[in-house]
Every structure is written in C-alpha cells, then in structure tokens.
Amino acid sequence: xxxxxxxxxxLSVPEGAIASLNCTYSDRGSQSFFWYRQxxxxxxxxxxxxYSNGDKEDGRFTAxxxxxxxxxxxLIRDSQPSDSATYLCAASGSSNTGKLxxxxxxxxxxxx
Amino acid sequence: xxxITQSPKYLFRKEGQNxxxxxxxxxxxxxMYWYRQDPGQGLRLIYYSQIVNDFQKGDIAEGYSVxxxxxxxxxxxxxxxxxxxxxxxxxxxxxxxGPDETQYFGPGTRLLVL
Numbered sequence: 001x002x003x004x005x006x007x008x009x010x011l012s013v014p015e016g017a018i019a020s021l022n023c024t025y026s027d028r029g030s031q032s033f034f035w036y037r038q039x040x041x042x043x044x045x046x047x048x049x050x051y052s053n054g055d056k057e058d059g060r061f062t063a064x065x066x067x068x069x070x071x072x073x074x075l076i077r078d079s080q081p082s083d084s085a086t087y088l089c090a091a092s093g094s095s096n097t098g099k100l101x102x103x104x105x106x107x108x109x110x111x112x
Numbered sequence: 113x114x115x116i117t118q119s120p121k122y123l124f125r126k127e128g129q130n131x132x133x134x135x136x137x138x139x140x141x142x143x144m145y146w147y148r149q150d151p152g153q154g155l156r157l158i159y160y161s162q163i164v165n166d167f168q169k170g171d172i173a174e175g176y177s178v179x180x181x182x183x184x185x186x187x188x189x190x191x192x193x194x195x196x197x198x199x200x201x202x203x204x205x206x207x208x209x210g211p212d213e214t215q216y217f218g219p220g221t222r223l224l225v226l
Contacts, residue, residue, distance in 0.1 A: 008152070032212045043202055043217040044155070051212060088154060098143050098162065098209035099170070102154035 002027040004091050006103035014111055019076040021087050021106050026070070029094020030101075033065060033072045036088040038105065044088055048074070079110045115139070116218035118203050123223045125190065125197060133188045133221045135203030141216075143209035144186035148172060149200040161186055162209030190223065198225050 003026045013019045025033075032051050036044035050056045050063040050072070062075040072091075076083055086105040093099040116137045125131045135144065143162045147155040157170030161180040175194025180186055186205075190197045201221045206213040 004154075006154075030211075034214065036217075043220045046214055046216065049214055090155075092211035094211075096209075096211060097160070097168070098145075098206055098211060098213050098215070099157060099160065100155075100215060102147075102156075104152070104154040 002030075002091075002093060002101050004089055004101050004103040006087075006089050006106045008104055009107040010109050011106055012109045012111060013079050015079060015081060017079050017110075019079045019083065019108055019110070021074040021076070021089075021108065023072040023074075023089030023103055024070055025072065025089075025091040025101070027091065027094050027101070028067075028070065030091040031094075032092040033063070034090040034100065035061075035063060035072075035074045036090065037083075038086045038088055040085075047087075076108075079108075081110050081112050084108055084110045116203060116205055116216060118201075118218040118221050120221060121219070123221055124226050125223060126226050128192045130189055130191050131223070133190070133201055133203075133223070135186045135188065135218060136184055137186075137203075137205045137218075138184060139205055139207075139216070140183070141205035141207050142183070143206045143213065144180070145204040145206075145215060146170075146176075146178065146186070146188045147202040147204065149202060155202060158188065160209070197223055199223060 090100040146158040161167035204215040
C-alpha cells in the first residue's frame with residue numbers, strides 16, 4: 001500500500017515565526033506533490049504544488065522536495081493566526097491516472 | 113463564477129436507505145473524483161472518472177456507486193451495503209486525469225446516519 005506520512009501534530013508556533021510542515025512518501029514513482037490547507041469543517045484548498053527537486057516559493061510559502069529522500073516540506077514564514085488549519089500533503093500515484101494519495105494532515109496552531 | 117458545487121450540505125440516511133450526493137462542475141474539467149474523510153484522517157479515494165461514461169474504483173469503493181453521463185456531473189450513491197457511511201464526502205475535479213494535474217475541491221457533503 002502506497003503511503004504518505006505526516007505528523008498529526010498539533011504543531012504550535014508563535015505569530016511571526018516560521019512553521020515547518022513535513023511529509024514523507026513511499027512510492028518512488030510519485031511525480032507531483034501538493035499541499036492543501038483545510039480549515040475546520042471546510043474543504044481542502046490548494047496552497048502549492050511542486051514537481052522538481054529543490055525549493056518553490058510563493059509569497060510566504062515555500063515548498064521543498066527531495067526525491068532521493070522521498071521527503072516534501074512546506075515552510076510558512078511570518079505565520080499568522082489565520083494560518084491555523086490542517087495541512088494535507090498529497091502525492092501523485094505512479095500510474096497515469098491522476099490519483100492522489102493523501103497524508104492524514106498536520107494541524108498547525110499559530111498563537112498570537 | 114467557475115467552480116464545483118456539492119449538494120446537499122448535510123444529508124441524513126436511515127438504515128437500509130440509499131442516498132445520492134450531487135457533484136457538479138462548470139470548469140470544463142475532464143476528470144472528477146470522490147473522496148471520503150473521517151475525523152482526524154486524510155482523504156481516501158472512493159471512485160474517479162477521467163472521461164465521460166468511464167469510471168474506476170478507488171481504494172474504498174465497496175458500498176458506493178457512481179455514474180458519469182455528463183462531463184459536468186459525477187453523482188455518488190451511498191448504498192445500504194455501506195455499513196459505516198458517516199463521513200465528510202468531498203468531490204474534486206482536475207483539467208485532465210494526469211499525475212501533474214491539480215485537483216480542486218467542492219465544499220463537501222456531511223453524511224450522518226439516523
């Protein structure tokens with residue numbers, strides 16, 4: 001069974017700090033990786049996707065991918081209380097179907 | 113506005129009853145997906161469809177059925193064979209069904225058993 005693993009948390013950081021969220025995946029054939037944010041009771045919304053090794057930055061968010069270590073991370077700079085949510089990591093399957101494998105999510109709490 | 117709509121927002125099912133969850137998109141996306149989310153858990157794939165009139169089982173298809181007669185619509189039926197249906201059901205779509213395609217989610221339907 002292909003898996004995506006995340007620490008469920010909660011991860012607690014003070015306002016203005018950097019939050020670091022981590023994810024590992026088991027399928028070496030996974031090509032694409034996605035980070036979604038999910039507020040309590042709401043549906044997931046896309047934050048970022050990354051396909052290539054290295055870093056990808058978008059505003060306060062940076063996604064990092066290391067395919068050799070099968071590791072994906074999301075950094076949130078200048079964390080705000082509004083960033084408090086569950087962050088879901090997803091990896092594409094190695095088949096060409098568009099199937100995504102989701103981790104269980106990490107709950108982030110940003111304290112004012 | 114383009115987007116994905118799901119209805120109803122809340123749905124109550126009685127024992128032995130089949131219920132159907134609606135999912136509609138006007139994004140002109142080819143691929144559509146149904147996921148189930150249990151409290152504190154990630155999303156698990158129920159069914160997906162990459163093209164009209166074709167669909168495939170996901171990881172937890174037992175007790176569910178779908179149809180894809182129109183590009184815009186991908187309804188999910190929760191049958192009486194699904195013994196533990198209480199969950200948050202999420203519909204998603206992507207432009208195509210490839211591994212590099214971003215999936216966008218509807219607002220979800222919360223199903224509760226009476």
